[in-house]
Amino acid sequence: MVLTDKVLIRLNATRGVNSFKDIDPNHSAIGCAGCHGGVSQVDAADDTSAYRAAHTGMLRDPSAIGELGCSGSSCHGEIVTRNETSMHSNLWGEKAHVALRNGYESFNDCPAEIQEGYTNDCASCHTTCGQCHISRPNAAGGGFLEQRVGYSHKFLATPSEENVCTACHGSRVGDDWNANQERVPGNVPDVHNEYGLTCLDCHSEDLHGEGPSDAQYTSRYEVSGLPQCIDCHAADRDDNIYHTQHWPNANATDGSDLSCYACHSQQYNNCNTCHAGTWKSEYEPDNSGEYRVYPLFKMGLNPNYGIEDKPHNNSEYVAVRHVPVSPDAFREWGIATMPNYSAKETWKYTSPHNIKRWTDRTYVTEADSGLWVNVNPSAALNGDNGYCFLKCHYSNGTTTLGTMTHVAVNTDVFVTQADLESDVTGEDLSDEIEANQKVLVNDSFPCGACH
């Protein structure tokens, strides 16, 4: 999009759009300079001198400065106040992880080089009121959300999914949600997408945060009001024996607790070896650069399982995604190796937006079942008359049952120490083993359920 289109407010007298007042009567009452500052009318000889005179002291994005922007009136004060301290606007989780891995309690305790490095390399992804409700976020190129007559610079209560949500959250949420075949070949769009739902059908006020308490959070999953599958699917608990046994209810006595994503996610993007300040130059679409993206599904143990006040603490096994942080990820900031790198796991809880009913784990044919088909005839069948535990229950090949040593099965489903010693890209990630001790699934399970 060229600059002209980013700043042109399109009118059309025939359509009754004669001025900005016809596009947005409420905000036009404030006047352009009322929000943007500058000089609203100048006496100039030509366009160029008029430009210079009019833009003196002008703010490109007044909503970036709360009191001068949307919260300056009584109209949006409450929501803007919440948003100013929100996870979405401040990236508290990222900041907390940067601090903890570098040995500090909080981001504010970090020395100047870390704070400056973060501000330069990471903070540019945050957004403002205007960068969701009027224009695309700067990180996604800017420009009005709509180019149509009557819509440019219109304040849209419901931001565009394509131009706002997935314009920023593209390589994880966007690729998953839309099944980008270049990144996740063979995937199909999230079933909710196929049924016509949009981001805002599930996400609403969680995007604007709760208020100052957000600054205490170390993960976006701690934000209250975050949508959960159970909000709509509570009645599905007894649909089949797998739901009954594995429903995430923090009660392992009725079967291991699995997050919904553990069974119903397709493969998703994982990333390796990104380094602050260099990811743009390192990234190559064909993965030839140092920053690599690859599709994968992995299940791991949940460090938060059963811990009160922790998010998603009712699932013992969860889908985990590799995040691209290596011990020297911040070398550009003068940190050769993070002193407390192992403080947080690098295979992290994830909620892939690529939900599918019959996945590689839930769709099992009778032929897949082989000799196992009569093991538990009372079990409900899935897919094409097979048992889905056959694609999920795991043995690393060392399980001994009486005199029998179990063969290795389903080792690719779980993240294990072997995965880190040589991952799917062939890279040695063994320096991440200590950080992921609470995530790695190194023991076979479960035996007693069948034997």
Next chain:
Amino acid sequence: MRLMKRLFFAALLVWSVSFWSCDVINSADDNALVDFTCEGCHTNRASLENIIDALNLDPPASVAEAPG
């Protein structure tokens, strides 16, 4: 049925003729910028293009892909 078809095409003709003298999209492209106001400039494509060209304001049209 035939009458309905004729009425439909007649209505189509009237509808299309009603746009005979429509302005093109963005009617303010005629350089009728007289008052140098915010809205005066930002609704006038020709004026904006002149300024952008004169001051070399146009940045690259695309940005690096967002990583999130």
